[in-house]
Amino acid sequence: MEHMRHPTALAIGIDEAGYGPRLGPLVVTAAAFERPACEPDLWGLFGGVVTARPRRPRAREAGFAPLLVADSKLVYRSGSGLAGLERGALAFALLAFGGRGQDSLTDLGLVRALSRGSFDPSGLPWYEGEPAALPLEADARELDECVERLVEAGERAGARLVSLRSSVLTAREFNARVGSGRNKADVLAETVSELLASAGRAGSSGGVSATVDRLGGRRYYAEVVRSAFQGRAIVEASSGPEESVYLVGEGEARVAFSCRAESRCMAVALASMVSKYARELLMRRLNSYFAARLSGLRPTAGYPADAARFLAETARLREREGIPDSILVRCR
Numbered sequence: 001m002e003h004m005r006h007p008t009a010l011a012i013g014i015d016e017a018g019y020g021p022r023l024g025p026l027v028v029t030a031a032a033f034e035r036p037a038c039e040p041d042l043w044g045l046f047g048g049v050v051t052a053r054p055r056r057p058r059a060r061e062a063g064f065a066p067l068l069v070a071d072s073k074l075v076y077r078s079g080s081g082l083a084g085l086e087r088g089a090l091a092f093a094l095l096a097f098g099g100r101g102q103d104s105l106t107d108l109g110l111v112r113a114l115s116r117g118s119f120d121p122s123g124l125p126w127y128e129g130e131p132a133a134l135p136l137e138a139d140a141r142e143l144d145e146c147v148e149r150l151v152e153a154g155e156r157a158g159a160r161l162v163s164l165r166s167s168v169l170t171a172r173e174f175n176a177r178v179g180s181g182r183n184k185a186d187v188l189a190e191t192v193s194e195l196l197a198s199a200g201r202a203g204s205s206g207g208v209s210a211t212v213d214r215l216g217g218r219r220y221y222a223e224v225v226r227s228a229f230q231g232r233a234i235v236e237a238s239s240g241p242e243e244s245v246y247l248v249g250e251g252e253a254r255v256a257f258s259c260r261a262e263s264r265c266m267a268v269a270l271a272s273m274v275s276k277y278a279r280e281l282l283m284r285r286l287n288s289y290f291a292a293r294l295s296g297l298r299p300t301a302g303y304p305a306d307a308a309r310f311l312a313e314t315a316r317l318r319e320r321e322g323i324p325d326s327i328l329v330r331c332r
Contacts, residue, residue: 009206013267017275021302030195032163037206042266045157071262072276083137089277091146096164106131114166126289184332196228208253213261
């Protein structure tokens with residue numbers, strides 16, 4: 001008797017890193033998993049390999065430690081080391097782009113892979129130069145084990161990562177988009193819509209369930225969803241202070257914009273981590289470029305107050321090298 005395949009659903013999570021800063025890129029990522037339609041909890045499906053909760057130091061045991069997949073703000077803090085964030089984000093990136101064997105993977109190579117080649121560093125000298133081999137801080141051999149365990153867990157549970165994609169907007173591209181008549185919020189909304197449309201094309205027998213971390217103070221998202229699912233009927237199912245939900249077509253998709261979505265949906269948590277990791281890789285290049293030319297310069301995370309300090313300290317250097325603000329500093 002032919003084996004009957006159970007319906008599957010496509011679970012999409014979208015989140016960003018770098019919306020607030022004035023320096024460095026804005027990175028928005030969509031992670032899409034195929035999973036059994038009746039099993040919405042990806043953390044549970046990848047149980048034993050992935051966890052949503054940080055492990056306390058005293059609870060560490062010998063053997064494999066599950067990958068922490070959670071809000072990137074819980075996984076990584078500037079100055080605390082990149083290993084934890086890198087371990088989770090890079091393991092799933094390796095899973096998405098060919099599995100084990102990261103010998104030839106570099107920081108710029110990963111960003112290009114995530115952006116499907118749309119990332120353009122030409123004319124931005126801080127993103128050019130010799131690529132850095134990955135991982136930077138995580139254990140390379142352990143990453144192979146992490147990928148193996150993710151594959152095995154997914155096969156047991158009937159779940160798999162089908163797409164991992166990022167939009168990486170440099171300051172130059174961000175400024176160009178804002179300069180064409182959009183505001184900052186419009187740029188983010190349009191980017192989310194583009195990623196949602198791309199991820200949603202994979203489809204699934206059990207439909208699409210997409211969760212997006214809420215975009216600032218925005219409460220209504222009908223146009224974002226309509227742009228992603230052009231030609232389909234869009235119905236607003238609910239719109240509240242915590243979540244806004246839209247239904248697409250006749251059960252084709254459900255799209256939710258939720259507060260604290262990283263704590264509710266593993267796909268959003270992974271998107272948060274990958275966005276942060278890609279942004280940190282590029283911020284390290286930016287900081288290294290200027291530090292090599294100005295002794296004693298402290299690195300910046302790019303947020304407004306510290307960006308002002310960084311720009312003041314590098315003003316003469318930037319003038320000397322002919323670096324216009326339009327390619328380095330976001331106008332919003």
